[in-house]
Amino acid sequence: MNEATNEMVTDIELQEPNELQEIEIKLLLEGLYQMYGYDFRSYVRGSIGRRILNRMKAERLPTITALLEKVFHEPGVLERLLNDFSIRMTEMYRDPSFFAAFRNEVVPLLRELPEIRIWHAGCATGEEVYSMAILLQEEGLMERAKIYATDMNEKALKAAKKGAFPLKKMQQYTKNYLKAGGKKAFSEYYNTDHQFAYFSPSLNEKLTFAQHNLVSDSSFNEFHVILCRNVMIYFDNALQQQVHSLFYDSLADGGFIGLGSKESMLGLPKGMKYAEFNPSEKIYRKK
């Protein structure tokens, strides 16, 4: 049992840090970077601040400085804090209409490629990766496809590799799958025990999970599709631009990039040309 979850959060709240805490947050982030090389300095302050405050409370600490001290000197705290930072809500077939659009509009174009390389940047626990794998399998493209799923959180990656998702969410996933135009019975893809649904190992064959930090790491291949959904919302504008450049450089001409439903190409650095392939689903195509 994770120690972190033992402490009860009494209420859901999004408390904003005050001025002093802002400075402490800055110090903490700088400290993390200097000490461990984890660079969260370009994350949107509000979000990261709230997470730090939550962690501070969960550790029953009075100040962020105290948290910093613990992060430096007490084993385990750093891991918990990092885990907090990388919390990402994800679902299988999240925003089913996105996957439906991908299936109906992008897949026909991918069919023409001899090899399809897909990068899931910030895949978290891999729900969307398996979703994509199932989609490609149903479209008969899995033979030619290779999906690279990356995240900075090792723990999340470990979970993603397992392909085991809690039963508690599977009903929603089934609904999403069907809404996204799934062609078979969803139950054909998993086995269950009383806690988890285990996705067929055959899906796992073409998946490569690797640790990759969008903030500090560079591109590692040329891709035909990059999915980075609801990841950059945690980044500030400069970091968003930096990551956009990374994606642009990693994308083949005519390649696709899919963003989260609330994200946009507004902050795109100059010189990057994307066609609005399906703007309502946030699918863009490199010109």
Add this chain to the structure above:
Amino acid sequence: MKGLHFNIHTKIIAGYLFILICLVVSLLIVMNRMSALQEEVDFISQHDIEVHNLANQIQKNVIDMETGMRGYVITGNEEYLEPYHIASRNWLDNYSKLHSLLADKGTQQRNLEEIKPLIMNYITSSAEYAVNQKKIGNQTVLDDFFKNNKGKKRTDELRAHFVSFLQHQTNLTNQRVEQLSQNNNNLKMTLYAIILVVTLITIATAVYLSNSIVKTIKQVIWTIKGITDSKESGVDLATRIEVNTHDETRELAEAMNELLSNLEKQNWIQKNMAEISTMYQGMTDLTELTHAFITKLAPMFEAVYGVVYLRRNQGSEVRYVKEAGYAIAGEESAGASFRLGEGLIGQAALDKRIFLIDQLPEEHFKVTSGLGDSSPRNLLIAPILVDGRVEAVVEFAAFQPFMAQHLTLLDLLQDKFGSAITNVAGRMEVERLLGESQVLTEELQAQSEELQAQSEELQMQQEQLRITNEYLEEQRQFAEQRAFELKKAKDELEDYSRKLQMSSQYKTDFLANMSHELRTPLNSILILSQMLMENDGEMDESEVKESSRVVYTAGSDLLRLIDDILDLSKIEAGKIEILTDDMNVTEIPQMMKSMFEPIAAKKNLTFEVLTASNVPNVITTDGQRLQQIWKNLLSNAFKFTEQGSVTVRIELAKPEKVQELLPGLDEEEMVLEISVTDTGIGIAQEKQQIIFDAFQQVDGTTNRQYGGTGLGLSICREFTRLLGGAITVESEPDKGSTFTLYVPGRQEAAEYHLLEQLALNEAAVSISTEEQESAIEETEIEVVEAEASDNQLFRGKKVLLVEDDRRNVFALVTALEKKGVKVQVAENGRRAIEFLQEQADFDLVFMDIMMPVMGGYEAMKAIRHDLKMDRLPIIALTAKAMKGERDKCMEAGASDYIMKPLNINQLFSLMRVWLTEQVNED
């Protein structure tokens, strides 16, 4: 040039005048000539006639003198002297006159002069002489004189002179007339020449005039045509009409050129305007826009310097801030910003008017290039007005003066540029706001995700709390119940020990039986075989035969016993294979007869096999197993019957019986019923339930009397179950028993595979469980826990199965009940709805699609809409082949679907999903 201005009017008049002058001149010449001619004619007519007259007068005078003299001489009459005197007075006059007339003619004068002395001589020597002589009267002299004829000689000579003179004069006149005639001809020629010349001059003038007029006009026309026909840019406005004349055509050409210049300017303005206007499109940035504007416009104005100032509101103050420049030397060279009214920029903005300044002082500012710098002398400052508000101010400087078209262009551009500025500014503002809203949206999304994460965490914690609470509650209850349970356990323990005793009794009995059954034949085999081995001829042949027969029989019994045990153990292990095939029912009586007729005869029992007429000839089942069953039943019947009869009835089972015994089957399903009735010892009521259990006989002692292992009926029941049938018993002690076997006539392999799979799965699970147990001590607990949780998940759950196919129902019910699920079967949609109306606590519904009365789609729609059961998971059972079925199911309200034929693992996986309570459910 104006002095040399010859217009067409003048040209034409001059032409005509020129011709007129030519005519007049020629006329004058002709007239002159004609008057000369006339003079000559007059000269001839007067002079020559006068000459002739005078000559003749002189000649007459001479003659008069001659005549007078002669008359006088003859007559002496003085009267005759009268003419003589007149003539002698007159002739000299006449001579003088003639002489003067001939003054210009030397020869004739000389001729005349020659005549004069002759006359004088005649007068003096002849006439005067004669007269004088007469006067004196000297007749002789006179006679003499006349005799000599001297006078006559002189007059003849005179006459001859006169003749020659006149002849000469006539010649002269003729000469003159000839000359005149010649002159006349000359005049004619001259006239012709003049006519010719005048004609030529007229033609030349006409040609020159018309040419000089038409040529220029044509030139203008060509030029205009050239302008309009110019293909390249539609109209080539740069061309100008060139005219060398200085007439109206030139004026026309000049007017035309002026028009062209105007047009060119207009065109320049429009072209540049269009160019600049189109340039605005797609601009999203003010700096970019203003920069493009100034960069474009400055060269058009031939300006060497340009700046754009944009209106900025800084608080309440309006400032015009430098946004873009053209050829600005350095930042400091152009003012960064101006207030309203500050400097010319501010003034232009304030006054909303254009400032055009020339003759700038040299030190105003300098434009620098690599080679040096110089000062533009012309400055143009113009405000850009939009809806009466100055949005921007532009400033240009140039070496040349600014031209009207520049100002016009600027004026025309003002609107466009102004609206472009406001548009772009608006767009930038929208973009900025969009960006802000995007940031907010993302922040919101991040927050919502965090909230979701937190809520999930909270939910998880609550779950844990609940579990903990439950655990505590359980603990408490457990503690409370402990005493009770301890007591109960004690009771149970007693009960168990009793049961154990019983069961151990059974086991002991069984083992005793077994050992007895095994030992008895073995015993006889051993003994008899030993006897046969030690036989040294003391046994006769019949004894040997008898012993061998007993050994054989004992061996057969042993084999049968071992077979039974093996069969049963196989069934127990689920390793019996069912091989269905068509089986001929009509053969059964025959087989029974041939097998049991001898025993019946031996025991003196009546043996009858009765077949009902409606029994089908062929059924599909495992004939081998069926045979084993009835063989067992008949063996029992004969075994326990000492007298009376054994009767077999083969018929079709009654539907109500089938319904009762085999609820999974269809009513229409054909079921074969084979009953075996004996008149044997019978079975007591309380024993009837246990006789089918393994190792059980009516009591341990039964077989002492009748033999057998007590395994037969167990095997029968297991086989029957495998065949999808049932077996019942009716019996009364001492009266006999009836065992009735029900076998479905159509055996489906699939159900059995499913069942087998079930059995296999369970075996696999148990194996893996065992493996894990043996592998890691810790996981053992987990696995046990997992199994427990899994069972927890299924146990006691209520599932409504809506399906009309009895075989499927049977298979599913069997599978689900094994997991402890309570299954309610509804054979169609209507029944399902009725069930749901009666009891709303179903956890899950399996819904077939194709059903009589009410199909699956309709039923699902009714459940969702009419019963408002939105949360109830409905799993549609669809046929794999139907592609559109999936969508129809979803549309009708199915939560999920699974395809037939069902895979039992998949089914359970899916059930786990739909039976698990979900997080974050709306």
